Amino acid sequence: MPVTRIPNAARRGTALGSALAAVLLIGGCGAEVGPDAEAGASAPPRKVTVDRCGEPVTYTTPRRAVAYEGGSADKLFSLGLTDHVLGYVMPPANPPVTESPWAAEYARVEMLSDDLLNKELVVDARADLVVAGWNSGFSDQRGITPEILDKLGIQSFMHTESCFNYPGHPQRVTPFEALYSDLERLGKIFGVEERAEEVVEGLRRRAEAVAARAPEGDPVPVFLYDSGTDQPFTAGSQVPPNDIIGTAGGRNVFGGLDERWTQVSWEAVTEAEPEVVIILDYGDQPAQEKIDFLRKSPRTSRLPAVEKNNFFVLDYNEGISGPRNIDGLEKFAEYLRTLKD
Known part of the structure; x- marks a missing residue:
């Protein structure tokens, strides 16, 4: 997990204007400043x-x-x-x-x-x-x-x-x-x-439309794999994937942790028996490498999600706070619905 962020995880501009400091027409979508x-x-x-x-x-x-x-x-x-x-x-x-x-x-x-x-x-x-x-x-x-x-x-x-x-x-x-x-x-x-x-x-x-279409029955247990081999980093209750999982109709197996991005043990992951693994996909840590690790590691190869090949890849910018959270929500909700079909 890089130290650059909690999850293991734009130079254009003019000088500050003199008298026009609050009077610009904002680019994009036609919004005006104040x-x-x-x-x-x-x-x-x-x-x-x-x-x-x-x-x-x-x-x-x-x-x-x-x-x-x-x-x-x-x-x-x-x-x-x-x-x-x-x-x-x-x-x-x-x-x-x-x-x-x-x-x-x-x-x-x-x-x-x-x-x-x-x-x-x-x-x-x-x-x-x-x-x-x-x-x-x-x-x-x-x-x-x-x-x-x-x-x-x-x-x-x-x-x-x-x-x-x-x-x-x-x-x-x-x-x-x-x-x-x-x-x-x-x-x-x-x-x-x-x-x-x-x-x-x-x-x-x-988000409300997704929640209205959530699968019926018990929520699917979901483990988010951020990174880590000796110990995995995952999502607690205070970061967007927890809401993505819950709104879509799943259950974050570490949603009971009052944390943001946090480290857990592989033993805890095994005990949680996740049916789905969400892979957080970084630019410098490709999702496929993480999936390959989970398939090969004796600690995770027998997880229900791994045996069933139930992997969902969540883009990094869909997992950190931003408007793309809802894109990630919609994609994950569609994935969960396919598992229920």
């Missing part, structure tokens, strides 16, 4: 107070946002905020951005780094907002935290899902609700509340 759009050149910068892990923070409309990993960039792009994105940082675990539904938006901004997020990078880029998760971007060990950025005058946005273990300001929100909350909070920060409401309503409707 009530200052017609206020003229003398309008002051637009400010709004939004919670960051439950802590009220005042934001000025960003013009040079930096996103860490696909989930962050996808949230911004889904709200039509491409013109406000300076660039993205995309470590090797992420699948190629050309595979994203927003590939055209990624192409309009810069790739700032294919390594870890760090303070020097965002300072050199003159970023005015960094979007990332706690321990998946922001990190005490690497010296880039919201508190440090606050002191540098750089705004930060933290994924609600990652607030669960954020020191000083923990927040418990179910993963899908955390996604919706993020989109709504970003909508307020950028002044595109109506667009955010439309996006959230669409995602909610899709």
Whole structure:
């Protein structure tokens, strides 16, 4: 499990404008930035107070946002905020951005780094907002935290899902609700509340439609295999795959763990007798390699899911917090229905 994120697990931009700091027509979907759009050149910068892990923070409309990993960039792009994105940082675990539904938006901004997020990078880029998760971007060990950025005058946005273990300001929100909350909070920060409401309503409707078609009977026990050979990393109750599995009609065999991404034992996996294994597919750790390991390892080769060849591959960006969670949900739900047929 790479240290770049909790799951073993975009550089375009103009300088901050003088008087037009809150008056831009946002690219994509025709959304406008806030009530200052017609206020003229003398309008002051637009400010709004939004919670960051439950802590009220005042934001000025960003013009040079930096996103860490696909989930962050996808949230911004889904709200039509491409013109406000300076660039993205995309470590090797992420699948190629050309595979994203927003590939055209990624192409309009810069790739700032294919390594870890760090303070020097965002300072050199003159970023005015960094979007990332706690321990998946922001990190005490690497010296880039919201508190440090606050002191540098750089705004930060933290994924609600990652607030669960954020020191000083923990927040418990179910993963899908955390996604919706993020989109709504970003909508307020950028002044595109109506667009955010439309996006959230669409995602909610899709999730509800999946839940309504969930297979009847006992939920299928599902094990998510993130990575690890000596001990596996998997999904606890506080990350999106738990909601993906449950909404689709399955049961996360480690959903009782009050954790995000966590390490368990192979003995616990064996005892859980999963009927399905979800493989989290990274750019640098292909799914087939993980499947081959599970088939060959004496600790897992006799698992019901392995013997029945019940493997489902979940794209990395469908498993971390982002709008593609619902894509992953729909695909997994369809897979479960085929097993019940």
